[in-house]
Amino acid sequence: MKNLIHPLFIVLLAVIPSVSAETLYVDIEVPDINANPYHRPYVAVWVETPERKGVHTLAFWAEQADWYKDLRQWWRKIGRKNSPNYDGVSGATRKPGSYQLSWDGLAADGIPVQPGDYILHLESVREQGSREYLRQAIVLGKQQPQHYQLQGSAELGLISISIK
Structure with a gap:
């Protein structure tokens, strides 16, 4: 069987920096x-560039589409633009x-984001x-x-963020 990966592609992957060796962990407390x-x-939990360009939604917990826009910051910056890509990160609301x-x-396209x-x-x-935002x-x-x-002070409790 013929090798399906072009050698130039392998060289490009080795040269282009990415952050795929790191994992971002976010522990969220939903208070009682x-x-x-x-x-x-x-x-909603998401990552943006400093210029406010949406990069990736990590989580989106909601029940009815009519209420998505109530997450105002997320909806304005990333939510209404990328709705087909939420299957992997969306889910039901969570209890405390x-x-x-x-x-x-x-x-979302599977390509590693650039370091920065x-x-x-x-x-x-x-x-x-x-x-709360x-x-x-x-x-x-x-x-x-x-x-x-x-x-957090009202709707969110302690948030712990680590990158390893």
């Missing part, structure tokens, strides 16, 4: 809120608890509740462990 009625929050997300540095500065965004909104500057391709912590 004493509210009646209580509705589980819609949550801790959840871990991970991302291997590949964009990025912004990790977290947004949460709850029907008959409030909304947090962000953290990160560096991908640094090849050194990084750790960050954010503390």
